[in-house]
Amino acid sequence: MREWADFTVEEGGGRNCVTLQGPLTIASIAVVDRKLRDYDDSVQSVDLAQVDSIDTVGAWVIMRFARDKDAEIINASDQAKRLIAAVEESASTAPLAPPRLRALERVPAEVGDKVVDLGWGVTSVVGFLGAIISSFGTLIRHPSRFRFKALVRQLEVVGVSSLGIIGLMSFLIGIVIAQQGAAQLKQFGAEIYTINLTGRLALRELGVLMTAIMVAGRSGSAFAAQLGTMKLTEEVDAMRTIGVSPMEALIIPRVLAAVLMMPLLGFFSCMVAIVGGAFVADLTLDIPFLTFLSRIQEVVPTYDLWVGLIKAPVFGLIVALSGCYQGMQVKGDAEQVGLRTTQAVVLGIFMVIVLDAFFAVFFSEIGWA
Template identity: 40%
Template structure:
């Protein structure tokens, strides 16, 4: 293997190698180093020796004249900053002049880190700081709630116009959203609800067998799946899939200025983007809830048939005796409410994107967290309300 020869610049009259990118001239006890051209990685490699020699001079002041610098990258900026730092460390006055404002920003970011600098300690807990953060979160939550209520009002008004003029509803968009939010979610909803039904039946059978009431596992699975588990799992999965998709789609449209284009054409963003998604989810989520109920009961039936030695007829008979029609309707009543909340939260966060890719990701994550939180809170409210009504 042959070594590659590197041409070194000839030494100048100041004892510092000169090149097209660097020229050094002495003025009494001061030195002016003129930087020229493109200070990129390639240039930094060629002037490295010259910059190191300049950093070791014993002059009282050094001026780095960068007025003729046309380009600057991180390597060139680091070479300049390293030289200035070395001179300042030796007590030499250093001044960097003439650098363009845009290139100055690159140079400022190349500041050398001080290994001796102390790491700032984390702020200590205090009651005023805690109250301040709590108040900020409360105000932010109130603003989010106000925005959601405002969007709900716009959607209700838009649906009222649709009732008066049904042709205003964009049927193709609604069908496309039903497929995206409902049909494509069937496999994951069915699988998870089936497995949850298996786990619920297995753990219930182990506990109830201690009291000689293992057959009541059927009642446990039926009531819990139909009233709570089925709709709750379906809503959480839809919030993770469709709520995030709504926020990402609308947020990307806003970043690409498609929202502005719709408004310029005189189209309502609520009519075009929000209403089809709300209507589609209100149709799709109840259907997914029914499918989730069937999958959860099927998972519980598998455990009961094999672990408790029940026949299919016995399982169905016990299920019919322990589960009323209200157990099924309670879960189904929640579905449209959850659907409206998930759709509104996703669309609201999508419309709240500020115009950058980072904002899209932040608002998408926020949509998932807020929709799941609201679904669980509403589910608890429904449970208490139905219990108070004796249902």
């Protein structure tokens, strides 16, 4: 028995007959398949008398070759006839890809699809927020159902465990603000105003904003990955089956932890940034470290601190809501976990920056500029 399939061509009266030999199976048909694809001459018939065995792949190759050449299949065994008939019935003449529309039609259609998807996404997020508020109401009526241990665990994960990285980031940001601000103010002989710049910028904007971005990248992604994995392994469905609300057990502790810890983390970040600025001022501007810190109390208005503290819990809510929502949307396969985690981080950071811009306008309008 031949190990590999092959074919010969018999010519007679201007009519070519392709005679195949050997097994036409997935393990042996690769070479003859390439030869048949490259065969350009006309063919009258395809002879299968010398075929030892055939499977679905071999039948599909023969059917495709005979159809393309408008040739007749002859001397086929009963098995070959059944397989060829089966693959011929399942064959599709539809194009592998739909025709590409013109740009004038394609662009509006894609924009419309994005707008519709955005509308559905907003509706879904609002519904998710409504479910959280409803669960809060249930817990207020039944305090015994609140999972205090889960909240403490999330407070540790969101807050305590992130103190190191947030502190380092804030210290470096304070150094950058003071150093770059001093370099510009030095041109006007106003290096002393580096204290004003560092204090107000850290307390009002960058301290809380950079903390929110760090929490979104660290805790928001963790929320999405954890909840997404639980969705894939059907743990969320199992909780519902035994009468445990996933919203109360999984979502609310994470949301509360982010909302409660963000003001504390934001305040910590602001203080460390000011210390970083004082450190640079002491080294490069000859402003004593303690003088820098005492001067902060005189030149930075108290409402700058309140601006940061008011924004912090809102940023925490947005980050937690984004992470939990994307995690609960996971379905299908493990690739969705990575995709939803990425979307949680991107959406969280985007919404934080957008809200920060709205807060800037709002506080300017009420005189806290």
